[in-house]
Each structure stands twice: as C-alpha cells, then as structure tokens.
Amino acid sequence: MSDIIIGIDLGTTNSAVAVVQDGQPRILARGDQRITPSVVGYTKQGGWLVGRPALNQYALDPDNTVRSIKRKMGSDERVTLGGREFSPPEISAFILRELKTIAEENLGQPVSKAVITVPAYFTNAQRQATQEAGQIAGLEVARIINEPTAAALAYGLDHEEDQLVLVYDLGGGTFDVSLVEMTGGVVEVRSSHGDTQLGGDDFDHLLAEHAGKMFYKKHQLSLKDNRVAMARLDRAAEAAKVRLSDFADAQLREEYLLEQNNIPYHLDATVSRHEFEEMTEQLLDRTIESMEKVFADAELAPEDLDRMLLVGGATRMPAVWTLAANYTGLEPDAEINPDEVVALGAAVQAAIIAGQPVDSILVDVTPYSLGIEAATWASGHLIPDIYSILIHRNTTIPVTKEQIFETLQPNQKAVHIKVYQGEAPIASANTLLGEFMIEDLEASKPGVHPTVNVRFDFDVNGMLHVSATDRTTNQQKSVSVEASQARLSPREIAAARQQLEEMDFLVEPAETGPAPVKDDEMQALIQRAQELLVGDSLTESQKTMLTNLLADIDTALTQNELDDLAEELLDALFDLE
Amino acid sequence: MSRKSTLSEKISELLYGKPIPVVNERALHKKLDAILAGLDHQSSPAVPVAASNDDLAEQVRKLAKTQFKTNTVQEKQLSQQETTLANLQTALEELQSRQTETVEHAVESARLELLKSLLPTIDSLDAAFETGRRQVLKQPLPPESRRAVIAWLDGVRLARLRMLDVLAAHHVARIPTVGQPFDPHRHVAVATDSTGQAADGMIVDEDRAGYATPTTVLRFAEVVVSRK
Numbered sequence: 017m018s019d020i021i022i023g024i025d026l027g028t029t030n031s032a033v034a035v036v037q038d039g040q041p042r043i044l045a046r047g048d049q050r051i052t053p054s055v056v057g058y059t060k061q062g063g064w065l066v067g068r069p070a071l072n073q074y075a076l077d078p079d080n081t082v083r084s085i086k087r088k089m090g091s092d093e094r095v096t097l098g099g100r101e102f103s104p105p106e107i108s109a110f111i112l113r114e115l116k117t118i119a120e121e122n123l124g125q126p127v128s129k130a131v132i133t134v135p136a137y138f139t140n141a142q143r144q145a146t147q148e149a150g151q152i153a154g155l156e157v158a159r160i161i162n163e164p165t166a167a168a169l170a171y172g173l174d175h176e177e178d179q180l181v182l183v184y185d186l187g188g189g190t191f192d193v194s195l196v197e198m199t200g201g202v203v204e205v206r207s208s209h210g211d212t213q214l215g216g217d218d219f220d221h222l223l224a225e226h227a228g229k230m231f232y233k234k235h236q237l238s239l240k241d242n243r244v245a246m247a248r249l250d251r252a253a254e255a256a257k258v259r260l261s262d263f264a265d266a267q268l269r270e271e272y273l274l275e276q277n278n279i280p281y282h283l284d285a286t287v288s289r290h291e292f293e294e295m296t297e298q299l300l301d302r303t304i305e306s307m308e309k310v311f312a313d314a315e316l317a318p319e320d321l322d323r324m325l326l327v328g329g330a331t332r333m334p335a336v337w338t339l340a341a342n343y344t345g346l347e348p349d350a351e352i353n354p355d356e357v358v359a360l361g362a363a364v365q366a367a368i369i370a371g372q373p374v375d376s377i378l379v380d381v382t383p384y385s386l387g388i389e390a391a392t393w394a395s396g397h398l399i400p401d402i403y404s405i406l407i408h409r410n411t412t413i414p415v416t417k418e419q420i421f422e423t424l425q426p427n428q429k430a431v432h433i434k435v436y437q438g439e440a441p442i443a444s445a446n447t448l449l450g451e452f453m454i455e456d457l458e459a460s461k462p463g464v465h466p467t468v469n470v471r472f473d474f475d476v477n478g479m480l481h482v483s484a485t486d487r488t489t490n491q492q493k494s495v496s497v498e499a500s501q502a503r504l505s506p507r508e509i510a511a512a513r514q515q516l517e518e519m520d521f522l523v524e525p526a527e528t529g530p531a532p533v534k535d536d537e538m539q540a541l542i543q544r545a546q547e548l549l550v551g552d553s554l555t556e557s558q559k560t561m562l563t564n565l566l567a568d569i570d571t572a573l574t575q576n577e578l579d580d581l582a583e584e585l586l587d588a589l590f591d592l593e
Numbered sequence: 594m595s596r597k598s599t600l601s602e603k604i605s606e607l608l609y610g611k612p613i614p615v616v617n618e619r620a621l622h623k624k625l626d627a628i629l630a631g632l633d634h635q636s637s638p639a640v641p642v643a644a645s646n647d648d649l650a651e652q653v654r655k656l657a658k659t660q661f662k663t664n665t666v667q668e669k670q671l672s673q674q675e676t677t678l679a680n681l682q683t684a685l686e687e688l689q690s691r692q693t694e695t696v697e698h699a700v701e702s703a704r705l706e707l708l709k710s711l712l713p714t715i716d717s718l719d720a721a722f723e724t725g726r727r728q729v730l731k732q733p734l735p736p737e738s739r740r741a742v743i744a745w746l747d748g749v750r751l752a753r754l755r756m757l758d759v760l761a762a763h764h765v766a767r768i769p770t771v772g773q774p775f776d777p778h779r780h781v782a783v784a785t786d787s788t789g790q791a792a793d794g795m796i797v798d799e800d801r802a803g804y805a806t807p808t809t810v811l812r813f814a815e816v817v818v819s820r821k
Contacts, residue, residue, distance in 0.1 A: 047809055048702055048705070048809070057777070059777065061774070061794070062776075062777060065777055069777035069778050070777070071781075072777040072778075072780060072781040072782065072813060073775070073777040073782055074782070075781075075782040075783055075784060075785065076775060076782030076785055076818045076820065077782075243783065243784060243800070244800045244801070247783065247800065247801075247815070271717040271720060271721070272717065272720035272721065272724055275724060275727075278727065278728055278731060278732060280720075280724045536666055536669075536670070537662055537665075537666050539669070540662075540665045540666040540668070540669035540670070541662065541665055543669055544665050544668075544669075586658060586661070586662055587658070589661070589665075590657070590658050590661050593661070
C-alpha cells in the first residue's frame, strides 16, 4: 500500500481524482463533492483558495482568481495573483495539491505519485508543463496519458486486442473527438479534433434564451437587464436539460421572476424534448464536422471502428447517443459515468504501473433493449408492428425513460400498450413482457390526435414499471413486469454486443497436452522440503540434494515424471526426518 | 474395524511414540490388510511364505512413509485452513464496517438531497411574502382590504416558517448574509457594489438565500459584495 499511485483528470473547468481499491477504480470525494472546480484564487483575509471557494469569489475579485489555466499550459504567459507572478504550471500545482490532499484524506496515508491525463492534442511543451505542475505539487508524475486513452482503459480496453476506438468527449465547455488505435500492444491516438467553444453550457444557454422568449411572448417583458432573473433562468434551463435526458418534457417554473409596477410576473412554461432537440440541433451538427475531420486526418472511415465511447456529462442527452449511433453504425458505450470515466481510467493506468490487480468496472445494466409496439403511416400506408425502443440495452440501471406517442387516428379512443424485450426491429419478434389497454383517450383539441405519455421505470430489483398517461385527462394505466438485468463489465457488454452483431464462428483452441498437476500431497511435501531448507537441521549436501529435487519438480513436463519425482522427494524427506 | 485400528495405532506408536490421527485411513487400511493377510496366512500352505525379515521391514517402512506423507499433508491443510479462516474473518469485518459506512453515507446524502429539493419552495414563499409586503406598504388600499391582505400575508409568513422549521429539525439553517463579511466558503459573489455604502468586503445584498448544516453547505448564498 505504500507505493500507491493516484489517477488525476486535470480538466479545464473541473478536475477529479481516483484510485484503484480492491481491484475497482473509484473516485475520491470530499463529502459529496466528487469534482473540484479548476479554479485558484487569493484573498487578503483567507489566503489561497482552490476549487469551489475560489470560484465563489470570482465575480468579487476576478483579478485575484484564475480559471481555465489549462488553456495556458505550455505558454510563457505569467499570471498575477495576490501581488505575485506565477507560471501556468505553478497555478495548476495548486489544483493538483488540493487533489493530492483529497486523496490523502480518503486513503489515510501520504500520496506521492500520480498519473495525470491531458488532451490528445497537447504538444510536448504542454505535456512538459503538466509534468512540472505535478512536481511542484509534490507529486512524482508516473505517467502523462491522453484523456481518450484513459477513457478506453476505464472501459477495460487493453493493449492485447487490436481495436479502433472513437472517443466522443462533450464536456461542459469543450468538445474533443479522438481516434484511438490499439495495435500490437501499442496505444496510439491516430487523430484528434477539438472545438474549444462547444459544450453542454451552450445547450443550457439556448434553452434559457428560448424560455426568455416564451416569457416575453406572454408578458411583453424582457428579463435581459435583470441579473437575478437571468441567473434563475439559466439554472432553470440547466435543470430542464437534465430532465429532458430522461423525460419527454420539462417544466420551467419560476415564480415571481420579475416585478413591474408592483405586479409580479411568473414563468410557467413547458419544453418538450422534441423542441429542445430542434433548437440545439445546430450544436450537435458541429460535432459531426469534428468527427469527419478526425476520420479524414487518419484516412479512416466510420466502418473501420470497433467501438465508440461517450465521455463528458453532455453525452447524457439522448440526441447525442442517437447521433453517435447513426454516424458510426455502432451502439456507443455509455455505461460508465461520463463525468468520471477519464479520472477512473487514469486510476486504472496508475494501478497497472504500480503492479496492482485491476478488475473491470462492474455496472448494473439492462442486457436487452426495452420498448413497445408502435405503428406509423408511411405514404398513406399503415406500417404495423414497429419496435419502438425506450430503454436501449446496456443502459445502467436504475433508469427512467419517457416518450410521447400519438394515436393513429384523431378520434381514436384506446391504445394497446405491448411491452417487449429484445433487439429485433419487428416488435412481435421480441419477447412480450406484458400488455395493457389505455382507454377513454381525449384529444387536447377537436381534430387533433390524442397523445399518450409512455414511461418506463427500471428499478434496481429488475422490475420494469410501465405506465401510460393520457396527456389531456391525466388518467393513467400501468403494469409492472420482471425484466432481465445483469451486472457486467464494459468488456463483457462489448463481447455480447459483438456476438450479436457478427455471429462469427468460434475458433476452438488448439489441442495441447494438459500441464502436469501437483496434487495436495505433492504440494505439502514441497512445502515441508522448503521449510527444512530454511532451517539449519540439514547438512550442505542434504540441502543441495533437496534443492535439486525441487528444481526438477518445477520443470517436470509430464505427469508421470512429476509423480516419480514426488515419490523420490517423499523418500528423501522420510529418511531425513 | 477395532482390530485394524488397534494395529495401526500400534504401528504408529512404534514409529512415533504416540498414536497419530490418520487422514488417509482407507489407503492405510488397505495396506495393513495386505500385511495382516500375509501374517495370518504365514503358516497356510496355499499362500507362499510371505516375507523374510527384510521384506517385512520394507513393508513397515512403506507403511510409515504413507503415514509420514499423510501427516505432512494434514499439517499443511490445517495451517492453510487456519490462515484462510483468519483471512476470511478480517475480510468479513472489513466488509461489514465498510458496508455500514456506505449505508450511512447513502442515507445522509439522500437526506441532504431531499432537503435541498425543498429549497426552491422556500424561495417562492420568500418571494411571495416580500411581494405582498411591498404591496401592502406601497399600494393605497381601503382599510377593509388592507386588513384582509395583511392577514392573508401573515398566512404566507406562517407557511414559510413551517418550512423553515422542517429544515431546522434537520439542523439546516439559513446562511447569514447582509452585514456579514464575504466568506467564499459559504457565499458566492454574483456582483459588486461600489457605492461605498458599506466597508470593503462586506455583503450589501442577497440575490438568493443560502442554507447549510453545521458541517455542509447545502446551497451557497448568492450575494452582492461591497468593493471600494
């Protein structure tokens, strides 16, 4: 335990630290804080601040607060803080020292070594600066590894198997996409492309802007000049974005948002996932451009890919999953917490260097996709028996997913909900888990199709709770069924995926003779001999004899040979005692 | 059975001075049977006279070797079992204490999460009360309406206090702001005030209330700080 090595994700906005314990990588937190803002500040009263407190004073003292120092790593730029000049590595060292302290608090022992991740596009100078930052913080940098490589390690991709992996990393403020190739034990980032001006925050802003417009439309009042109202709007938008990852719609409800001539005005709006995806489509399109560049640079095509990994909190948006799946033709991996996967991967690399055993990360997932039967009109023809998936297979559980369905006819009064488990595009080709009818449906307006909200709740006990709600009357019908669940490692998940996709022939391993087996008796005799050798009851010649015999036993090739040698050992030991 | 074990005990007494528990008894008994058969039928003409003294000594030696092997195996097994048991014991204790810790931690974070989710409702009650208070102060109202509005407002005030009591029962209190010095561990500065109405670094206004337990900040207070 003395030579423990920690893994650090030193991010532009946030950083995290992780370690492998009992074979499993885990994030080291302080209280409920699993990530630390990458911010350093100075106050006359409080001295040096790192993380959240430093971020808290940013608006008060921007001159004495440094954010996004990662963008300056490797440059000669100096930063003034508290009347002193610092180099970028010196500022980063503050953050690293904080992470080191968090690790030491958790582990109850000093930590002096770390693996630190950097973006794949970092130059040698930038990597050198990162290394320096570690040293200043009192950490021996065991290795600097690329962020996409760390993600691959967390997913259990090792160097033994030749694979081409696309890592799609959409964080809060930056987007990176990298092609990682593993061939013959060498991991190489073939190409990488970033968009430093694109992240999850941009999605929040668009949604906040939309909500502001809705408020204006209703009250003819602008929120733009009101600091408090704008802050509330931004927060409401972020919360709505998170909700829309799982639910079909989200409420933006802000009471007393504005007061004009003593009259209070409230925001009470609903945004559907569909609307949200339409307004943010242009942002996601930019990530496609980056992916195209990465493939062009490496002279490869999406068809060459073996895996695709989703990294960064913003990849929780279902639209990202769909885009990734459509672009690559693969089911992207997203089982491991996308905010933590890079730090966890750094910890895996650290454990490998320390010679510590590492197991695959285990996640509870749905081994099959879950959905309902749907039908649609296509150029005047009704296409029935379509499998509409609500929860994709290999989604981590517990999970809730909701989707809105429309009746086929405007005057339709009932809908038959049939719940399936499986992967076939034809609904009835899958396993039917349960079914029920929802009746007396009403349309919101005459001539409009009634709509039903279908909600899937998969709990930790493997129960799938399905409910359908008439969006006009709010009447609800539900059923609970037992569905399959599994605790798997990402590697097993990938293997299962591959099996289904390729249906390759299994190659039997070549026949070789069985290795000789030392039975209990033999092992006991060997142990006794070793004990005798350590003691001083034997003469030199006796020791030599025993040593030779043990060496022969170790190198015995067949069972017969081994059995004979064991008999010889027994004789020898018996005579000696 | 009794005759056989007596003999095996005798042989081991002969060899080791005391009877030794036997693990691989069946194999031993087989060999003993063979020897006994030899002894019993020594005079029988059907079986050739078994053994010279040398043969017998060889057989006893063989037997003793088996016994020796068995003992060695047994000793190793015993010490292995002891180690395994001790390891299991430690692992179990570690697991139990870690599990307790995990459960306690999960309960505590769930509790804080729930309390945190109540905060926006308190914000709304705060806003409702403040707006109403301004109405009563600013708007010219006939005495009857005024009394009614004040009483209604008082109801809002009580509802707000009821919520704060729930938080207080869980040791959650509002973070003091206006008139206090800015503390980055509890406050977030969202703007600065340069009118000089307060000393540098003092909080002059609160945009959003903050809440904390004695050990954890549930939500940072968002404040405006005087900056000269």
